[in-house]
Amino acid sequence: MANISPALLHRIGNRLMKYVYKNPERNMLRLVKVAKFAAGGIYPKSTFEKPIEIIEDENNIWHKYLFEGIERLDRQAFTNIALTFAIDAGYVGTTTLRKKRDELECNIPWVILMDPTSACNLKCKGCWAAEYGHKSNLSLDEMRKVIREAKELGTHFFMFTGGEPLVRKDDLLTLVSENRDCIFLAFTNGTLVDDKFCEDMKKAGNLGLALSVEGTEETTDARRGEGVYAKVIGAMQTLKKHNCIFGTSVCYTSKNYEAVTSDEFYDMEIENGAIFAWYFHYMPVGSDADTELLLTPEQREHVYRTIRAKRDSKNGKPIFTVDFQNDGEFVGGCIAGGRNYFHVNSEGDVEPCVFIHYSDCNIREKSVLECLKSPLFHEYYKGQPFNDNMLRPCPMLENPEALVKIVNKTGAKSTNLNCPESAEELCAKCAHYAEHWAPKAKEIWEEKERFHPFTQYYRDTEEGKAELNQ
Known part of the structure; x- marks a missing residue:
């Protein structure tokens, strides 16, 4: 993903979020598994184990929390914040600031x-x-x-x-x-x-x-x-x-x-x-x-x-x-x-x-x-x-x-x-x-x-x- 621009990632992300909203419980699991693969080297694989467990377990209170939130919150606002959190703050930001910390020693x-x-x-x-x-x-x-x-x-x-x-x-x-x-x-x-x-x-x-x-x-x-x-x-x-x-x-x-x-x-x-x-x-x-x-x-x-x-x-x-x-x-x-x-x-x-x-x-x-x-x-x-x-x-x-x-x-x-x-x-x-x-x-x-x-x-x-x- 190193050569993909944030703008392109957002376009891809918006399509994926539309896909998620078609069938949230099924498609959110697929999205998280894609993120687990794409974020290798940035976050440990274990980061994604808990979200996958939550999505798969209907008796988990966080399962209800996640999917009721997706249903209730303003769709565009939720999509914007989710993608900005994942792409700009999470992927682009985390990659940049880790590199800068080492380069600048601060x-x-x-x-x-x-x-x-x-x-x-x-x-x-x-x-x-x-x-x-x-x-x-x-x-x-x-x-x-x-x-x-x-x-x-x-x-x-x-x-x-x-x-x-x-x-x-x-x-x-x-x-x-x-x-x-x-x-x-x-x-x-x-x-x-x-x-x-x-x-x-x-x-x-x-x-x-x-x-x-x-x-x-x-x-x-x-x-x-x-x-x-x-x-x-x-x-x-x-x-x-x-x-x-x-x-x-x-x-x-x-x-x-x-x-x-x-x-x-x-x-x-x-x-x-x-x-x-x-x-x-x-x-x-x-x-x-x-x-x-x-x-x-x-x-x-x-x-x-x-x-x-x-x-x-x-x-x-x-x-x-x-x-x-x-x-x-x-x-x-x-x-x-x-x-x-x-x-x-x-x-x-x-x-x-x-x-x-x-x-x-x-x-x-x-x-x-x-x-x-x-x-x-x-x-x-x-x-x-x-x-x-x-x-x-x-x-x-x-x-x-x-x-x-x-x-x-x-x-x-x-x-x-x-x-x-x-x-x-x-x-x-x-x-x-x-x-x-x-x-x-x-x-x-x-x-x-x-x-x-x-x-x-x-x-x-x-x-x-x-x-x-x-």
């Missing part, structure tokens, strides 16, 4: 997060963006620059955070329509979703939404404001009515961890049309961070075990769930610092992670590649993974001494727009948590043998780990 991300604006119409407890107000924005041309330069390196997936990205919905739709070879996802509180935006979203192309929700009406409104839960449910129902592709973004804390992992919560998401749920551990970032929201080891273990039980192919819940803090074994640990992603804030500062507010470069002054080769990002490149136990992936939350060393060595500056804090101040808020989570993480990690074939494609250097331990 991390090249699969996805980039950008904050179009710091503006938000809510003020959620524990959210650093709530402190910033309507102070800063990335211009449309600045976001175009990031996308253009990133695509040259092999990145074809972009996410919008904030602030509330849909404050800039017209600019987002422009970016999506201009870049049909990319996938876009916006994290949103859902309060600005309406019928017109849903139709515009489908016309623009490859755009999905992740709606923030914190469990029950009580737990959501307690953190996000009275009446917000009802608005989010309304947004989900509107998106479902228009057959749009969307899911949820869930921040779990010591206060809501049971609510957001309950059967009732999962059933609510599924009933209202969400096809994925992304779970994020609360991070004590910002001057008003509440460390009481950090989970105890037992509470985090509950999240770990409950979410994995919900994925069970026979007795689970049919919604694609990722628990970013507890699923490190599937991606080789920390994915920040450009290893799989990085973050550009609304001031243009390039940060290793959406939760790590330190930077030594700005997209207004440097190219994407120059930022990836900066001292701060190079320390991530050398140091990952920050722990051999992938239940302790983060250089801040579970290994706070690592972030202190990195920031002090590189001279990276705090990018907190209101109240800059030193790495020592930030990581001090995590020290007690890290100390008490470590033995529980060891206990869980050693329950079984851990290995996943995807990890072989990440660059982990022994010298980097040794330097962090000095």
